[in-house]
Amino acid sequence: MLSMNKSKLAFNATRSIAQINQSRNIYRFPLESDINITKTGKTKIAHGLGGRHSRTGYQVSVFGGTGFLGKILTSKLAKHGTITIAPFRNGRSKRHLKVCGDLGVVNFHEFDIRNLKSIEESVAHSDVVVNLLGSSTNTKNFSMADANIEGSNRIAKISKDFGVDRFVQVSSYNADPNSPSEFFATKGIAEEVVKQHYPDATIVRPAPMYGRNSKFLNDMLSIKVFGGNIIYRQEVYPTHVEQVAQALEKIVYDDSTAGKTYELYGNERYSRVELREMLKYMIHLNQYGFFPAASGYDMPAPEFLVKIWCLLNGKLNPSLEAFDYDTYRRSTLHQKIDPSALTYKDLGIVSDELADWLYKYVKPHIIASSQAKNRTVYGKEEVLKLRDYVNSPKNYLDLFGYGSKN
Ligand SMILES: NC(=O)c1ccc[n+]([C@@H]2O[C@H](COP(=O)([O-])OP(=O)(O)OC[C@H]3O[C@@H](n4cnc5c(N)ncnc54)[C@H](OP(=O)(O)O)[C@@H]3O)[C@@H](O)[C@H]2O)c1
Structure with a gap:
């Protein structure tokens, strides 16, 4: 038994990085190197061959992870072993996220945008926060301004206070503080509010998905x-939700996307x-x-x-x-397309x-x-x-x- 374990160890030790990377290609592992340094100098070490039992070394909080785009993004992040924090407000809407990753990879935290402590606990140990939280209707408890502007403001401010390296804000096509539409205007103002806390936040404006x-x-x-x-x-210009999630996944791991604005839309x-x-x-x-x-x-x-x-x-x-x-x-x-914004092409993605x-x-x-x-x-x-x-x-x-x- 002992000798079998020894030979296994010897086998693992002799496997070259090239071999491991080759195996990772099968799983399309999102990271190119095993050791990654974040913007604030934290070292992130990747383990494993790239599949479900691997770990990327990163921790990401996904606000709005229970939504349409959020669940696909969470699944993309968790499947390679990025520790994912999914703040939720509705117990039923989070259930399907449980199986997205290995045991302990997807972690839930009950939160409310009015409860600052719950936001603090959701971002405290994360390297990246992705804010997908948003609403296109005024509801009984939350106006669009509450969800889109104040929600983003609180999440960005607290993330900054807790030293989160990067902030990714999911906005909307036509986001413009001066728009006659309340939704587009609140999304436009939210971009500006987030930039006050994170001048290098990445802004992503998806078309209808x-x-x-x-x-x-x-x-x-x-x-x-x-x-x-x-x-x-x-x-x-409708876009495929899978591709928006793919783009967000790339943005999360790629520090060179910090401070840039992406408009993600289809060709037609x-x-x-x-x-x-x-x-x-x-x-x-x-x-x-x-x-x-x-x-x-x-x-x-x-x-x-x-x-x-x-x-x-x-x-x-x-x-x-x-x-x-x-x-x-x-x-x-x-x-309206903003010609100055980056697109799928800049992330190496061909639009569906x-x-x-x-x-x-x-x-x-x-x-x-x-x-x-x-x-x-x-x-x-x-x-x-x-x-x-x-x-x-x-x-x-x-x-x-x-x-x-x-
Ligand atoms: N879908 C599109 O075509 C489209 C187009 C342009 C921009 N966007 C933007 O892209 C982002 C993701 O879109 P989506 O389609 O995935 O949105 P979605 O399915 O409506 O999900 C929105 C998420 O935000 C959460 N949320 C909304 N209001 C909240 C509040 N007051 N407190 C706490 N959580 C709240 C929801 O939580 P619950 O699950 O608990 O409700 C859900 O997780 C949103 O910001 C949206 O505005 C979407």
């Missing part, structure tokens, strides 16, 4: 919508109206021909009515993720095409009864054809225009 169960696509899948012609008119510009039309076909609302698909069960409405409806909706249902007045305001603001992924993410929403009748699988080419079709002029008298989309 699609992925499994994304709000971006799910919002457009509802069958009945009042005033969809207004609400969905915004034009954006889509209007939400156009995407919604495409989705109607893909989820087989078109099974009865052209007419119901083109108008769906939507109720197009004049702008002033939608405006009033959104205003009332926001006031009467403040805790619902419903169409509120800011949704109306955002519908008027197309996505929405057409490659759309069907995969929409498939679970296909109405079961219609699956039997229409089994079209929308590959990239079909999706692009569909896009051309929904944008082409229609013969509105051809109520049963079977085949016309081919």
